[in-house]
Amino acid sequence: MKQLRTLCIIIVLAGGAAATLTCADVKVIANPDVGAVSATSAEIKAIFLETKYALSDGSRVQPVILKGSACEAFARIYLGKSARGLETYYRGLVFSGTGLIPKMLDSESEIIAYVARTKGAIGYVSSTTATNGVKVLGVK
Amino acid sequence: MNDQKDEQMRVNTIVIAAALSLAPALSQAQFDFRAAGREVQVHGFLSQGLGYSNQNNFLTMNTSQGSAAMTDFGVNVTSQLTDNLRAGAQLYARNVGQLGRWRPLFDYAYVDYRFKSWLGVRAGRVKTQLGLYTSTQDADFLRPWALLPQAVYPTDLRSTNIAHDGVDLYGAIPLGRAGSLDYTAYAGVRPDDKYSGLYYQFEDVGWTAHDQISASMTGADLRWNTPLSGLTVGASQIFQKERTALPSTGIAPPGFPAPLPDIEAVAGPDRTFAGYADYALGRLHFAAEYRRNLDYVDLQGWPTGRYVRNLSERAWFVSASYRVNQRVEFGAYNSRYYVDHPAALDAPGPPPDQSAYHIFDQAVTLRVDLAHFWNVKLEGHFIDGVGDPFSPHGFYLRVNGTNLDPSLKPTTNLVVIRMGWDF
Numbered sequence: 427m428k429q430l431r432t433l434c435i436i437i438v439l440a441g442g443a444a445a446t447l448t449c450a451d452v453k454v455i456a457n458p459d460v461g462a463v464s465a466t467s468a469e470i471k472a473i474f475l476e477t478k479y480a481l482s483d484g485s486r487v488q489p490v491i492l493k494g495s496a497c498e499a500f501a502r503i504y505l506g507k508s509a510r511g512l513e514t515y516y517r518g519l520v521f522s523g524t525g526l527i528p529k530m531l532d533s534e535s536e537i538i539a540y541v542a543r544t545k546g547a548i549g550y551v552s553s554t555t556a557t558n559g560v561k562v563l564g565v566k
Numbered sequence: 567m568n569d570q571k572d573e574q575m576r577v578n579t580i581v582i583a584a585a586l587s588l589a590p591a592l593s594q595a596q597f598d599f600r601a602a603g604r605e606v607q608v609h610g611f612l613s614q615g616l617g618y619s620n621q622n623n624f625l626t627m628n629t630s631q632g633s634a635a636m637t638d639f640g641v642n643v644t645s646q647l648t649d650n651l652r653a654g655a656q657l658y659a660r661n662v663g664q665l666g667r668w669r670p671l672f673d674y675a676y677v678d679y680r681f682k683s684w685l686g687v688r689a690g691r692v693k694t695q696l697g698l699y700t701s702t703q704d705a706d707f708l709r710p711w712a713l714l715p716q717a718v719y720p721t722d723l724r725s726t727n728i729a730h731d732g733v734d735l736y737g738a739i740p741l742g743r744a745g746s747l748d749y750t751a752y753a754g755v756r757p758d759d760k761y762s763g764l765y766y767q768f769e770d771v772g773w774t775a776h777d778q779i780s781a782s783m784t785g786a787d788l789r790w791n792t793p794l795s796g797l798t799v800g801a802s803q804i805f806q807k808e809r810t811a812l813p814s815t816g817i818a819p820p821g822f823p824a825p826l827p828d829i830e831a832v833a834g835p836d837r838t839f840a841g842y843a844d845y846a847l848g849r850l851h852f853a854a855e856y857r858r859n860l861d862y863v864d865l866q867g868w869p870t871g872r873y874v875r876n877l878s879e880r881a882w883f884v885s886a887s888y889r890v891n892q893r894v895e896f897g898a899y900n901s902r903y904y905v906d907h908p909a910a911l912d913a914p915g916p917p918p919d920q921s922a923y924h925i926f927d928q929a930v931t932l933r934v935d936l937a938h939f940w941n942v943k944l945e946g947h948f949i950d951g952v953g954d955p956f957s958p959h960g961f962y963l964r965v966n967g968t969n970l971d972p973s974l975k976p977t978t979n980l981v982v983i984r985m986g987w988d989f
Binding site: 472494495508510511517521522 | 607609640642644649650654674676683692693701702704707708736738742746748795796848889988
């Protein structure tokens with residue numbers, strides 16, 4: 427019983443709110459020139475963690491993300507990181523000489539506008555955001 | 567000595583004043599620009615620290631009197647030149663006590679071509695993938711700690727493995743439901759840093775390395791991004807061969823003939839193994855790493871016959887931190903370093919008590935993010951042991967007595983305050 431109470435405390439401290447976020451809360455969007463209509467969650471993770479630069483159909487993509495805590499939902503659902511953890515990860519890539527920080531934008535409207543006009547761009551918005559001019563990728 | 571201290575204080579005052587005046591701008595600045603149609607990212611950091619210890623001087627600083635000689639900064643430039651080709655460079659300089667002496671060095675300067683996600687090549691001066699933090703050890707803004715666990719990431723011995731001039735093969739291999747593997751294999755030559763513990767350890771006991779301490783490096787790192795979200799485990803292995811001429815300076819440690827003879831030190835292959843794990847669970851973060859160094863140095867030219875110095879050692883740390891909110895994080899770590907074969911074992915006379923040759927460090931940290939990219943840390947260290955003063959790991963004879971009469975006490979309590987900015 428003591429161990430169970432300790433575990434519950436740890437889960438609460440750890441920020442159990444993450445358990446309430448699901449894939450339905452976020453849409454992955456891509457430039458219309460991207461050939462793929464869907465991607466696996468593992469591919470999405472690899473793309474945004476910069477270990478992969480193309481989808482399985484060969485479409486070359488480059489990620490764009492929201493600045494700061496606005497990317498919390500996407501980071502937790504698809505990347506297994508908090509927004510802060512993701513920022514730390516990207517900065518670690520730069521300062522170790524193993525990567526770049528992806529394009530960061532301030533709002534979802536800027537994300538959509540950027541993805542719409544930039545060949546190969548891939549980003550995300552909340553599920554309720556209109557996505558005119560971009561392709562919504564199904565995530566398997 | 568007082569003139570040097572005054573000069574150091576003047577420099578530190580200028581650094582702090584400049585940083586404080588720039589902090590608001592830096593916290594909002596983005597220094598990206600376009601050149602020849604390509605985006606170029608510019609990033610950097612600056613940190614200024616203060617150390618105070620109740621006794622013993624640490625990391626060549628006069629911490630027993632309070633020392634602000636704890637400054638480092640770096641700036642990097644990176645650009646994705648084509649879809650598969652990237653290039654970057656980072657310049658770094660530090661002045662930590664007598665370490666670094668403001669001398670700028672290239673941390674990295676590379677070109678990187680990614681053929682496939684599972685195969686890329688990186689060449690030039692490349693940071694070494696060894697353990698959890700080798701390649702990012704200077705970027706303290708990435709972590710809660712003012713000082714990384716010194717048992718595994720000694721600030722004074724940074725140059726022994728932080729980078730290599732050579733070539734890396736690397737890649738990411740998806741494992742489906744089993745997560746993914748990241749691998750790196752490399753070969754090269756270790757860059758030289760004359761103002762590092764590697765040189766000072768020889769000077770303090772009676773030798774001087776006029777020439778470069780050259781070393782070849784080969785190694786590999788394999789890390790498993792497990793299916794359990796937030797958990798990464800891995801292992802690294804590195805081999806180094808070193809050779810350097812060491813003329814005598816005329817002094818010697820107790821029990822050894824003075825002056826020490828002129829020798830040539832040949833080491834290798836030195837083997838370093840690292841096993842590590844990192845787990846992020848919401849606001850909690852746990853990390854642990856074990857290191858094993860097997861290092862035998864053949865001191866050629868010893869007058870009484872062959873003398874092979876055993877410098878093997880073991881080390882590990884465990885850490886935990888908790889982010890309270892966007893601004894506050896606290897944590898603690900326990901760091902342990904063991905000397906397998908202290909130099910005193912090779913001196914005439916009764917063997918010393920080997921259980922005394924260690925450095926145990928219990929650290930507690932509070933980090934406050936004053937603004938985005940601007941942080942301050944308050945850290946306390948409760949250190950037991952000084953390792954082997956004739957193969958130092960933070961405790962150098964040059965600031966702690968002399969080679970014949972080390973003034974090192976068995977314990978050290980150290981407070982470090984460190985402020986940092988990055989962009």
